[in-house]
Amino acid sequence: MLEVSHLRKVYGPDPSAAPAVADLDFTVGDQEFVCILGSSGCGKTTMLRCLSGLIPFTAGEITLRGKPVTGPPEDMAFVFQDYSRSLLPWMTVRRNIAFPLRYKGIEKNDARRATEEALEAVGLADRGDRYPWQLSGGMQQRVAIARALAYRPRILLMDEPFASVDAQTRSGLEDLLLRVKERYGITVLFVTHDIDEAIYLGDRVLVLRPPATVGHAVTVDLPRPRNQVLTKQEPEFARLRGELFAAIDGGSVAA
């Protein structure tokens, strides 16, 4: 689905300057849920911006379904960390979701149906006429997810989407994400700095070390559907947590 090979990104005109992403290789399979785990400043955001085609990269190759990424691809949707800044406050929730569809060449009726379905999938069917700022933070992030879902992407990039909501809301959003991922059959690349979240959500977890190289990778062998209580009680969950913690820690010491 998504292949990243020898990705390198240097900011500024001088190619020999310290890279934000040095030499990144990984692949994401079809309908896989891959979590990228890294402490702040390890190049996660730069990597995502390269993958989404928002900024050009210096060297290497990114291909999505066999096609090289040179600009924002059609098959991709992006969920930003700061929901309050990526939703448009002058549009209702429904219009926020439907907004990108118009320009994707989707017919009006289909767009309306996709919007309603996405609203329903995130449990906001009755809030479509509200404005984003009338909703709680968790609901706003659900709107952002609904916007991404209605866009019908093959792959969903998420940049620490649940980092700024409280813990209770967060676990609700995690379960919601797992449900809609199954329902829509999409591939997810999820960036987070939270070890538990990465293990709970992912099929695989990649640990990113500065300057954005994959320092460690684990396959999460936990049964699905996952459960906030039971999954986190599994011995395997605890083992993975220890392993990933050591991997991140080792990275930061080495850096």
Add this chain to the structure above:
Amino acid sequence: MNRRVLGFLLELALPVTVLVGYALWASRAQSFYFPPLDEIGRYFGELWLFDRVGSDLVPSLTRMSAGYLASVLVGVSVGLLLGMSRVLRTAAEPVVEFLRALPAPALIPFSLLLFGSGDSSKIFVIVLGAVWPILLNTIDGVRGVDSQQLDMARAYRIPLAARVWRIILPAAGPRIFAGMRTSLAIAIILMVVSEMVASSNGLGYFVLEQQRSFAIPEMWTGIILLGVLGYVLNWLFLRLERRVLAWHFGLKGLAGPATGGTRSARRSPFGKRRPHAPAPPAPAASSARSSASSDGEV
């Protein structure tokens, strides 16, 4: 309900006091310059209901609306361009700063040469003075658009035209309206000033003519009418703003410290809303040279 009535009475108290005070004083003072209130009132009725509405008020309003609308169109469209392009902004800055520093009335003689004494010369002067607050506020508003909203638009492959219309323009809306409000006052001032030079009708002409023929009560009716006009136009403007920027006031109302929600936030220190604080500052000001300031001068 009671509070509203009380508030209304309170708002009414000062104007009524001033009027009554003036009436009492002027009826005794026998001043040539300050005629009694009832006399002014009588003349006001005679002149403005509706004898001179067509000959003076309508031409004034036409010039002002034409000049104001042209200012909005030019200010917003040029502001969009300059706000979005750093190259254009840098190139235009000296010219903009020079023209903006020029007092518009100073160009009345030139404008008369260029356009003659008709409406075009007056409209030209109005635009020359009123365009700057709109232009500068639009530039600031465009530069202050949240980068994440623009990233979102690019990630979802929203075409440029839609980005401008659906994201940049609404996001800059609060700032644009702040500029438009300043410009409205400037447009009224310049309407009067331009009509005082080489004109044969209009409110400015009327006031000056009455003064020249020592028709003092008549002159006062013109001045009062101008005050009322400004008040009404401002009121209409606020209503329009509240409608167009409903989302902005709602958002501000929730974010504000007042627990009373949206209603309290919509009220200003003066009951009628003052120009609101400009939208949050640009998150990433790319250039340290700010070519724009929040309010303009004539």
